[in-house]
Amino acid sequence: MTIKLGNLVDWRVLDGKSLAFAAPDFDKGRPRRLRLDLNSEFGCNWYIRFHRLPIKNMPEYVLGAEPVLGEPEVFERFFAFIPAGLETVEFTFGGDFELMPVRPDECEILYWTSEAEEYWVEGDGETFSTVYERQPRNEALxxxxxxxxxxxxxxxxxxxxxxxxxxxxxxxxNGRQSGIHGQPPAEHQEPAAEQRAAKAAAPKAVRPEGAGLAPAAGATEGEDETK
Incomplete structure (x- = not known):
């Protein structure tokens, strides 16, 4: 296993009882991502303490009313258990807060935070940036x-x-030319065998009993009775 400590001069000793983190002045409430590197002799529990302004009229504020802030409340809760040795803790938080370890006596803790990192760029002083000048409006164009x-x-x-x-x-x-040579499509015709089967299956008319033949053309009812 390889233990990478980096530059030992950058490590700081936790002398007090807490480790304070201050939010930037331009945005106090925006959550920011933090990284805390710890090198401790013994494992210990860490607690977090922060202040929060409660909003009294939360439902009305959601609907668009002006928020009504109450008195600042102090919250103190369990943060994490960090074992002994070299550990890295990453988290996100907004605003000012403090981290407090509950450590045994004579326990030395070294720490390094991402907020303490410094960035610089070495250059010769020459710059190629220019100030943009706004052109006058051309209404005709x-x-x-x-x-x-x-x-x-x-x-x-x-x-x-x-x-x-x-x-x-x-x-x-496409609708007109669906048939042959542009003619309308032909109607469906059933085969002769199917036509005969349909005629055979059709019900036949039943002649009532006692009904005779129809009288011949030109004959009268009287003539039929005499005969």
Missing amino acids: EYVMFQASQNQLRRDKAHAAELAAIRAEIGAM
Whole structure:
């Protein structure tokens, strides 16, 4: 196992009872990501202490009313158990807070935080940045560009209408030319065998009993009775 300590001069000794973290002045409430490197002789519990301003009218504030802040409240809760040796803790928090270890006597703790890191860039002093100068407005050019955009919109609308008409005409032609040589499609005709089977399966008319033949053409009812 390899233990990387880096530059030993950068490690700081935790002399007091707590380790304070101050948020930047330009944004006190925005959460920031922190990294804490610890090198401890013994394992110990760590607690966090921070202040918070409660909002009394939380439902009304959500609906758009002005927030009403109460008195600042102090919260102190369990943070983490960090074992002995070299450990790294990463977390996110917004605002000012303190980390307090509950350590046994004569326990030395070395720490290093990401907020203490310094960044620098070495250069020769020459810069290539220039200040951007805003150009004066040209109202005539802006009007021409506006007219060009309006013309382009009109052309797009006309083109879309032409495409819609072409698609409609193609759909109509496909409907008319679904048969042979552009004729309407032929009706479905059943085969002769199926037609005979359908006739045989059809119910036949039943003649009532005692019904005779129809009288011949020209005969009267009286003539039928005499005969």
